[in-house]
Amino acid sequence: MLLLQEKRAEKRLQVNLPVTYSFVVGNDTITGNSSTTNLSDSGLCFYADMPLKMGLRLRILLNDIWDDSKECQVRWCIKQHNQYRIGVAF
Numbered sequence: 001m002l003l004l005q006e007k008r009a010e011k012r013l014q015v016n017l018p019v020t021y022s023f024v025v026g027n028d029t030i031t032g033n034s035s036t037t038n039l040s041d042s043g044l045c046f047y048a049d050m051p052l053k054m055g056l057r058l059r060i061l062l063n064d065i066w067d068d069s070k071e072c073q074v075r076w077c078i079k080q081h082n083q084y085r086i087g088v089a090f
Contacts (some may be wrong), residue, residue: 002022012038012045018044020061032063036062041087051077051084058088 015036037045044060052058052074055062061069072088 012040012043013040017062017064019044020063021046021048022059022069023052023056037085041090043075043087045085045087047080047083048077048086049083051079052086053077060088 010037010081015038017036019036020031020033022029024030032048032050034047034049037047039045039062044062046060047073054074054076056074058072058074059069070090072090074086075089076087078085
């Protein structure tokens with residue numbers, strides 16, 4: 001049996017919280033609302049209706065736990081059914 005080694009530095013908590021994300025394309029700001037799947041001190045995973053490119057810089061807001069938005073960067077994006085799972089690092 002092959003066991004994969006965990007690469008994350010921080011333990012992630014499985015949480016389902018509302019999240020708002022935004023990013024700039026040209027002169028336009030694109031905003032979306034979704035929910036998280038997990039969260040740590042160094043990143044989170046959430047669902048989006050559109051694919052987001054690796055390296056894209058976002059603003060993420062979790063009103064339930066943060067007073068202000070955080071800047072982050074997309075690390076990976078996987079299509080899952082009709083949505084995309086997005087992993088970001090702070």
